[in-house]
Amino acid sequence: MMTGELRQLIYKWALKNAYDHGGLAQEKAVISKVIAERPELKTAIKDLLGAVRDVVGQVNAMSLDAITQTLSELAPELMVERRMETRRKLPPLPNAVEGNVVTRLPPEPSGYMHIGHALSGLVNYLYKEMYGGKVWLRFEDTDPRKVRAEYYDSYRDGYRWAGIRWDYEKNNSDDMELFYQNAKRLIEEGKAYACNCSREVVRRLRSEGLPCVHRSQTVDVNLELWDGMLEGRYSEGEISLRLVGDMSSANTTLRDPVIMRVVEAPHPLKGERYRVWPTYDYAVSIEDAICGVTHVLRTSEFMLRDELQNLIRGYLHMPNPTFVEYERFEFEGTPVSRREIRSLIERGLVSGWDDPRLATIVSIRRRGIVPKALKEFAERYVALTQSRKVYSWDLLYAINRKCVDDLTPRMFFVKDPVKLKLEGLGEFDVELPLHPTGRLGQRRLRVSEELYVQQDDLRSIGEGGKVRLKHLCNVTLRSISDKLAEGAAELGPPEPGLRVIQWVPVNEAVDVRVLIPGPLLKPDGTFNELSLQVEGGVAERSVDSLEVGAHVQFERFGYCVKDKLPMTFVYSHR
Template identity: 35%
Template sequence: MSADLPIPEPKKLHFIEEIVEADRASGKHGGRVLTRFPPEPNGYLHIGHAKSICLNFGLAKAYGGGTNLRFDDTNPVKEDVEYVDSIREDVQWLGFQWKGEHYASDYFPFLCDYAEYLIQQGKAYVCDLSEAEIREYRGNFHTPGRPSPYRDRSPEENLDLFRRMKAGEFSDGSRVLRAKIDMQSGNMNLRDPLMYRIRRAHHHRTGDTWCIYPMYDYAHGVSDAIETITHSICTLEFEDHRPLYEWFLEQDAEGKFFQRPLPRQIEFARLNLTYTVMSKRRLLQLVQEGIVRGWDDPRMPTICGLRRRGYTPEAVRAFAERVGVAKRDMVADVGLLEFCIREDQEKRAPRRMAVLRPLKVVITNMTDAEAFEVEVANHPDDPAMGTRRLPFTRELFIDQDDFREEAPKKWFRLAPGAEVRLRGAALVTCREVLKDAAGNVVELRCEWDAASKGGNAPDGRKVKGTLHWVSAPHAVKAEVRLYEPLFTQEDPMDVPEGQDWKALLNPASLEVLTDARLEPSLRDARPGERFQFERTGYFAVDPDGRPGAPVFNRTVGLKDSWSKIEAKG
């Protein structure tokens, strides 16, 4: 390496990488790294889950390990195979492949066997208290818990009752199995937590085989241990659950059930995003109440919503990397997510011309016979993307925002008497403005400099303004959907007591333009294709369209320098 070149600094490890490095150095787990991503199949994944996916899969890959995809399907009431399929698709779309696909329901027999072992060891008991009574007996942060009157049942009685629960002898909610830990603990999770409840519900995988289902806190750690997970990475809300995670596994003191060393739970800060809600319950409410068009509505923070909006897996992974891994909860600015997709698409998206709010332009000193084709690059910085040819005719469309009848200072677009460059084609000057009965501008009469083909003046005069355009006779009519944040406030959850959080919904989160005009090459654009509409933003083809009548979603706009100038006055 040349002495003149700086030596790059080694990448700084985040705290989870430091833990993994230390474990590998000590020989723990034989240097093996196996993580897991354990979603509940009761909803669609969102951008917060994307961060967790990138962390779990990326960490394992960095150390030559693997990641299991494990569905935590312990609550049949809320689960559906639709969610399972969507989760698989989202993980693969992000660019990851799991080592093994597992389900908590795979381990139902094992979980029952281990529960019976804990009962026999005097570490679990069947409790007849109602849900409300259990809550009352548990106390709170200021009041110690009281032991259940059923806490001292013998192991033999508890084992008999648990087996009868499993056999379906008792009604739903009449009995539960609880771990026998410490009703005086300052950690509420250790005050004899529930392990099993009776729930007669059809399970999407096991059918009606079971009428008792394990609780998450019990099933989660045991499932990790069964799969010999090395590092169980969770978000911070599970920090207070870690002692319970460890307690369940450590009761296997003789190592009859689990391989040593046991998995280690590590918590990191979950991702929150400005102008966004991440609660599955609230996202479901948005869908069920028809506030959005579905889980894949491009305004939703779901991975499928981002995909439909035009985000790429590379951009989402870059966002997760830039956000980083922290120990304290944080809120990422949605602007960072937008920056990542702009950065990605700036390099890769082919350019096209599209007029979203068309204003007709007629070149009065040009005949139909003088129409010609212009050749323009598909990407200004990537010759490998090639070029395309566009028709230039005497009747054109430009965007309404590119004309002002009374132009302010530093206005370099079209105005009466002003000359502009039509991108790659010619120079034109506005000579006349036509209006309708209501006074709205409906047509501009312009003259062109026939010697300026290609867009440059033959006499070398400087023309600062350059506009995009499309030929009116050849334009493709399309629907374009413009998206803004779904909420008007950075933190939609920060609402006064008693106020409905939905009062902060942004009524302008979606604007549908039904009369946009696009260049001919976009006529048969396929769903999922992405383009930069010159001077406007990045757009993706929506599956709602059809050949000849495409629909486009705006992924993100370009930085608008004029709006900043105008805002300053």
Template identity: 70%
Template sequence: YEHARRLIEEGKAYACTCDRERMRRLRAEGVECEHRSREREWHLEMWDGMLSGRFGEGEVSLRLMGDMRSANTTLRDPVIMRIVDHPHPLKGDRYHVWPTYDFAVSIEDAVCGVTHVLRTSEFALRNELQDLIRSYLGMPNPTYVEYERFEFEGTPVARREIRALIEKGVIGGWDDPRLATVAAIRRRGIVPEALREFVLRYVAMTQSRKVYSWELLHAINRRLIDGTTPRMFFVDGPALLKLRGFEPVEVELPLHPEGHMGTRKIRASGELYVRFQDLLEVGVGGVLRLKHLANVRVLEIGDGRALGEALPGPPEPGMRVVQWVPVESAVPVRVLVPGPLFGPDGAFNEESLRVVEGYAERNVLNLKRGDRVQFERFGYCVRDSDEEPVFVFTHR
């Protein structure tokens, strides 16, 4: 407020009662409005009226006296203070006159001693305006370091685009796993170290706008989380497999193939869930291996059901090894699988968030929200809810 009053007193800011449309039109035409040339006392009186609550939102604003004929349109007498009638998220109704972005950030940077401003090049036109504000106030200007924005394929990164998708109900919020916001990437199971390495290795301070594949980030993340992520069984597209000649048994399985994370136990009976697609590909008469459990010859395949015979002996070379879940202790699980929001043609991808349903071993109930797991032969996932067994797919 003090800086704004000082600008008025020095003839570098003025009060304006033009409505938004008229102001926009005159700025586009490079034409000054009649308020610009009014006496200083009138501007100070209007400013005091803004602060006292005499005016409502949109009735009057404070504008910087710039250059209405400048090729840089941000310098054409922009608004620097305006009235906002609705409550502020943090300050409530304490203030109703608020600075615009350019006025606020120009002063804050100087007051806080900011010497270098790092930001995307879309703000380049605003540098001259912010420098002008600080020069009017006798404040030092920083050094600007600009770089281009980077994007992921099919994923919007502009805040206005994301907000529009949220307001239309297309996505669930700023942490929707299809987005590239920090909240969304965290929810998706990407660790901070992976994002940091990705930016430093592939992006850095690029001067050209680039679109990256998610696979680059996934490859880094996979390397970082593999050694600390437990393995468990999840069967998507399940079929009920009944076994002949199989005695119930409790098996102890490693939580990680390298053995450093301990073990978990599963009690297996003669009825198991396995992937129906695995059964179809092995076919009647074929043999598959239930991982860490038994060899099985497929005798019959029906609609979502199959009959098999347990065989003695270790797995044979070339045998298909599949995950399994006991029917008696199976936990129904949903996995949200995010994909690109938009296709190469810019059209919305209706399959951008698939829901995969299946059954998981009971040990998944020991996982808490935010815990990672690798569902064997499916992919890395993160538990998304403490109330129900819902997971978000990270990557394979």
């Protein structure tokens, strides 16, 4: 006959084996573990076989959740983290010379930074780390109407948070004199001309592939008009400087694009010092060259512009970088374009730029994504291809879970609570581990005869059924109603096969709510009304000790982050 102690031993190894194999334990594996621990049992192998078969049968009937819960209580030391498989780095970079790779982070400070910017920034940063080199943080801020002072810091903070360290920093708006000098040089060499056609005419002629009358002006006329632009003789929209490109090119960006224009709006950093501003392509072409950028890694929406930017540099005898273009980073159900996000905010459908359903950096931080997870995602999973790819949040969540698990305390949260009265249990303190491994220390709860448990747990167990209150006792349920359930407690180790549930002492309970963000957009692209669920319930008082932004795992519920809103948590993932 098997003793109770031996049964516990078998139970432990059956749980461990099931935990490692998706919920199904193998008798043979369990037997060899038991014998390794108690070699004398070889002589009673027949009895052992029977007992193992019995216990394995019980364990295999349990849900994976119950197996995990029970094992974490009975033998947390066996729950070693399952380590990642072999690590995959980013694919090699074309034309990269060891020690001489220069990349750049090129934000336009015109809106909040989002996960796509962070991943793109990480790709640039990781390549410069991989080959040794330098990375620039360069603000592309030459459109005074779009740029806002507060967004510079949003990017600095966001990149820093993502673990990106840049070697140099500058603003394109610091180089206005340089843009002017090169513009003059282009005019003198017959590569640019001043055009005072109306915007409509320019647009029409470009689409028809036809030059305007100004293209054949003399250099002297162009220089005079250019001086007039700089001196403020023209107002916005009246005149622009255009590049001599190729009016018949199939790539329409080459059809004599505007490179400098008058903008009568103050710049957040430069004030009203300048009124002639470079366009994006012109500024970037020059900046990439003078910063010594060897590799331009960016999303493929810019692809048509490579040829134009190379043409500008060619005219100015500047070197061209190697371009690596990839599709922008999209996540399912989540808008990334600023226009879309702004519209959702204006329509009152999300609460602001940090709404936990969005993919801005402030949002994903609120939702508990950690930098380490983003970095691993960038290294292992981003596809640097030009075909559209929509990433799954679940993948990022799975990586994030591994990153936060070791440091995240466990606590009890009970949704839809119902009182369970356990007569004769008395009042006493229990110490519960903050982490299954015991590494994070203990928390103390004062237990009394009334505890909150989850309504649906009691219902599915039913009157007369038995349940395990984690780390506390086994309970036989006597009666269950909407308001109150009653049961008999039996202190001691978990009984094999019981469902393990969390609980909160009534006199230690605090009311909390959990915001559960879901996909903002339905698969057809329309707003998902059910994108934010709110779960109300009670948590153990230990949650008071958590700081805003701290992670916690509510057992059997999921990983959450303590939010800035009072008594509120934001759900991260399972």
